[in-house]
Amino acid sequence: MPRVFSGIQPTGEPHIGNYFGAMRNYVNLGEEYGKNSLYCVVDLHAITNPAAFDPQRLAQRTFEMAVANFAVGLDPQKVTFFVQSHVPEHQELSWIFTTLTPVGELERMTQYKDKSAQLESVPAGLLMYPALMAADILLYKADTVPVGEDQTQHIELTREIARKFNHAFGETFPEPRAVYNRDALRIPGVDGNGKMGKSKGETSTIGILEPLDSIWQKLRVAPTDPARVRRTDPGDPEKCLIGDYHKLFSDLDTIELVYAGCRTAGIGCIDCKKKLMEGVTAHLTPIQARAEDFKADPDFVRDAIAQGAREARALAQPIMEEVREKVGFLKL
Numbered sequence: 445m446p447r448v449f450s451g452i453q454p455t456g457e458p459h460i461g462n463y464f465g466a467m468r469n470y471v472n473l474g475e476e477y478g479k480n481s482l483y484c485v486v487d488l489h490a491i492t493n494p495a496a497f498d499p500q501r502l503a504q505r506t507f508e509m510a511v512a513n514f515a516v517g518l519d520p521q522k523v524t525f526f527v528q529s530h531v532p533e534h535q536e537l538s539w540i541f542t543t544l545t546p547v548g549e550l551e552r553m554t555q556y557k558d559k560s561a562q563l564e565s566v567p568a569g570l571l572m573y574p575a576l577m578a579a580d581i582l583l584y585k586a587d588t589v590p591v592g593e594d595q596t597q598h599i600e601l602t603r604e605i606a607r608k609f610n611h612a613f614g615e616t617f618p619e620p621r622a623v624y625n626r627d628a629l630r631i632p633g634v635d636g637n638g639k640m641g642k643s644k645g646e647t648s649t650i651g652i653l654e655p656l657d658s659i660w661q662k663l664r665v666a667p668t669d670p671a672r673v674r675r676t677d678p679g680d681p682e683k684c685l686i687g688d689y690h691k692l693f694s695d696l697d698t699i700e701l702v703y704a705g706c707r708t709a710g711i712g713c714i715d716c717k718k719k720l721m722e723g724v725t726a727h728l729t730p731i732q733a734r735a736e737d738f739k740a741d742p743d744f745v746r747d748a749i750a751q752g753a754r755e756a757r758a759l760a761q762p763i764m765e766e767v768r769e770k771v772g773f774l775k776l
């Protein structure tokens with residue numbers, strides 16, 4: 445049975461870019477692969493970048509990320525959902541992988557170059573990040589990894605590490621393949637400045653758990669097609685982020701109505717945005733209600749995460765046993 449692994453950064457409240465780009469896909473893959481789909485909140489990765497790491501909020505953000513994923517429909521009974529630091533085998537395998545990975549290859553990683561350029565003192569953990577990521581995936585012999593295209597280099601390195609290990613110690617790991625969800629790259633920020641992303645601040649994002657009136661305030665002032673200077677000017681919904689959002693949130697009839705209305709100046713931008721808000725409300729209200737239910741029952745969330753760690757360890761431990769034996773560690 446193929447096995448899927450995906451790491452989720454504990455960045456607190458996810459936005460609709462995360463939802464349409466990754467989380468919804470997790471739910472679908474979970475239906476298909478069941479317990480062989482593993483979703484891991486990667487808190488060990490989160491501490492590698494001192495610029496983004498806040499120890500006061502890490503536990504809370506990890507918890508919130510679990511709540512958000514459960515709220516969008518990821519069922520911890522059906523999939524394996526856990527927190528990276530609860531499965532210490534990730535670190536053990538990562539260490540072995542660092543011994544197989546040339547420093548030069550790690551230094552060539554684009555993400556490392558970008559992040560380290562912003563730091564005065566670069567922690568070794570930031571350099572080792574891709575070895576830990578390779579361990580995350582290969583610890584479960586996962587062969588399918590849903591990622592954004594910015595992770596291509598890391599997946600290539602994971603394949604390389606798998607090949608090196610297999611060559612040095614005998615056939616052990618599959619070479620995993622990346623599965624891209626290209627929608628993630630096309631969701632524009634609500635401030636009109638490129639792709640939606642947390643690093644650009646909350647003015648660019650629409651949180652899936654954000655209060656609806658706050659979302660409306662952002663949509664109300666969001667830029668539209670600059671060709672529509674006056675209400676009577678026709679526009680092009682393909683050149684407007686509100687047009688893009690309609691494709692995510694509105695039904696086909698509404699999309700046809702507002703697209704035609706925009707092109708003929710039959711609808712004003714505020715009315716078009718109100719139509720969009722109806723779709724946003726219909727989409728996010730049940731998710732937000734479920735999130736409130738989970739927050740009101742933190743023991744359920746904690747128990748689900750603890751159970752996920754037990755399930756993940758049950759998969760990881762025999763593979764780690766195999767690795768230890770092949771590497772030649774003394775077994776007592």
Ligand code: SF4
Nearest residue numbers: 669681684706713716
């Ligand atoms: S009518 Fe809608 S799609 Fe067209 S420019 Fe205005 S907000 Fe954008």
